[in-house]
Amino acid sequence: MPVTAREVAVxxxxxxxxxxxxxxxxxxxxxxxxSGMPGARVHCVLIPGVVERWPFMExxxxxxxxxxxxxxxxxxxGRHLMPVREAAPIVGAAVDRVAAAHPHARIVxxxxxxxxxxxKRLLVDRARRPQLAQPAGxxxxxxxxxxxxxxxxxxxxxxxxxxxxxxxxLALAAERSADxxxxxxxxxxxxxxxxNRIPDGIAGVRLRADGHFRPLATAEAGRAVLAAVADxxx
Numbered sequence: 001m002p003v004t005a006r007e008v009a010v011x012x013x014x015x016x017x018x019x020x021x022x023x024x025x026x027x028x029x030x031x032x033x034x035s036g037m038p039g040a041r042v043h044c045v046l047i048p049g050v051v052e053r054w055p056f057m058e059x060x061x062x063x064x065x066x067x068x069x070x071x072x073x074x075x076x077x078g079r080h081l082m083p084v085r086e087a088a089p090i091v092g093a094a095v096d097r098v099a100a101a102h103p104h105a106r107i108v109x110x111x112x113x114x115x116x117x118x119x120k121r122l123l124v125d126r127a128r129r130p131q132l133a134q135p136a137g138x139x140x141x142x143x144x145x146x147x148x149x150x151x152x153x154x155x156x157x158x159x160x161x162x163x164x165x166x167x168x169x170l171a172l173a174a175e176r177s178a179d180x181x182x183x184x185x186x187x188x189x190x191x192x193x194x195x196n197r198i199p200d201g202i203a204g205v206r207l208r209a210d211g212h213f214r215p216l217a218t219a220e221a222g223r224a225v226l227a228a229v230a231d232x233x234x
Contacts, residue, residue: 007194010189011191013211014212017214018056021053025053028055032061032073032075034058034071036068036069036071037068038101040070041068042068042070042105042107042108042136042229043071043098044064044108045071045072045109046060046061046073046111046115047112047116048074048077048080048114049080049112049113050081051080052115053075054073054074057110060141063222063225067226070105083161084118087118087121088122088125091109091118091122092122092126095109096133099133106232107133108138108233109122109135109138109139110138110139110141111140112143113143113144113192113212114161116145119135119140120182123181124172124175137181137183138178139182139183139225139232141215141225142190142196142215144162144192144193145172145184146173147162147165148164148192148194148196151166173199179201183203185205185215185224185225185228186204187209188209188210190211190212191212205227207224
């Protein structure tokens, strides 16, 4: 699929934001400092996308904290290059820690891009193990549930899992047990995921703004994520 001039412009702004986040990750290796009130009713576990360290999620985390929620970042994912199935237990361990420390809290997964796939994988796996802590649901921002045609152009093994024909992606898409606990937020135009759409059977909204990375820091996307969190925990 050819790249349009509009996509090039959106891509440029996106990579400007991503570059700043990567630079911040390199120059400031300190642990996350945003957490919110421990006694909050809702605790959000923030799952970054592929090649994204935890600071990518901080602008969104700040909005969640200002709304009264507690947030938990995942520096242990590093640059999040591992396969979805390997990342899910790491997120699950974080969920268990939150549940043990805050037994009366509602836990919501908030995933960006690949983070949404990891979140769905965890919801599906945990539904089969009711003895484990069960998140209230997942908010997935700019997640390629059906993959991205652009993944075929990349040689990186970390990106190959997003090929629409990848068996792992297809198997996850076929899992429908968690669909009612997922809320999708999609950019109007996402140059990294051409034609991305809200999957059938899953509730979601489409933003007015464009971009793949920049919605992590926009007020519009923040409001949509907060509304989805409220819907999952009402």
